Amino acid sequence: ASRRPKPEAEAALAAEHVELDELLARADFVSLHTPLTPETHHLMNAERLARMKEGAVLVNTARGKVVDTEALLNALEHGPLFAAGLDVTDPEPLPADHPLLRHPRVVVTPHIGSAGLRTRRRMAEMVARDVLAVLEGRPPLHPAPHA
Secondary structure: OOOOOOHHHHHHHOOOOOOHHHHHHHOOEEEEOOOOOOOOOOOEOHHHHHHOOOOOEEEEOOOHHHEOHHHHHHHHHHOOOOEEEEOOOOOOOOOOOOHHHHOOOEEEOOOOOOOOHHHHHHHHHHHHHHHHHHHOOOOOOOOOOOO
């Protein structure tokens, strides 16, 4: 993945690279696919959500903390968002009485966006390689982050 424009890909896809604020103002659907880093924590905050096109739909399959949950709820209730699709939430899982779970224009799935057979097979292989590495006295390639 790259954060730089790729003119050849843009030409092949008839796409146009625009800055995030312009994208938010123009897009009917915004689908998030970014790692959680200090720069992307609450990337979709109240200010950015307010910049979205009236009637837009936000989809988050990245990480829950990329979206400010309370700001999302406010953008759904008071505009401009029409709907949201969330495979990840903050907190995860949401408390059973959280308003997003009852919202008529929100779909929440239990973090299953990566549940395809190929992806799950690759995940299992990564775990197996890490277990073998540890058993052989080497550090794992994919250690779990410290909480």
